[in-house]
Amino acid sequence: MKKLIAGVVLSFSLVTAAHAAEAAKGNPEAGAQNAAVCAGCHGQGGKAPIQGTYPKLSGLGETYLFNQLRLIQSNKRQIAVMAGLLDGKSEQDLRDLAAYFNSQDMPIGQADPELVEAGQKLYRGGNMATNTAACVACHNPQGLGNEPAGFPRLSGQNPGYVEAQLKAYRAGERSTGAMSQIMMDVASRLTDEEIKAVASYVNGLN
Secondary structure: HHHHHHHHHHHHHHHHHHHHOOOOOOOHHHHOOOOOHHHHHHHHHHOOOOOOOOOOOOEEEEEEEEHHHHHHOOOOOOOHHHHHOOOOHHHHHHHHHHHHHHHHOOOOOOOOOOOHHHHHHHHOOOHHHOOOOOHHHHHHHOOOEEEOOOOOOOOOOOOOHHHHHHHHHHHOOOOOOOHHHHHHHHHHOOOHHHHHHHHHHHOOOO
């Protein structure tokens, strides 16, 4: 377990250093002008997606949002429903969009009472039996993420989206860079029940 924690801390440090110099510098006002098309799926301000498997974009973290928009634009992260939507956008356009969505408040949901205990245990303490690192190590005790490192906010995120992404990491279907490698390792150790519990827990975390 000590080796696992050391590995997570080392990976965290390396990713933090790598992304700190690449912190997004966007203009929220300019981003708002280009965000109308996003509202069709993610809701006004990215706060109310039309499906539970779509992410809330509000308050996720500017660095994380910019990096994901860039990956989607380059097709390194393939999302069928977003194909072509970012074509023609400049890097500054993407930074502005990231700044806009990050400036919006994240609505907090309600965790399933039957899953809170299991989700909280995994989020805060991991699972020593399977050498699963705690989510809190990278995503903050309140689920607020880590902006310099580009680790996203989880607090308030749709549980259906979190569940789908953890399963995608576990299956190796979401693999884009150093952060994905960390998540793929963590997710590979999670059962369906654990994924469901922690996804529900972070929805109500604040």
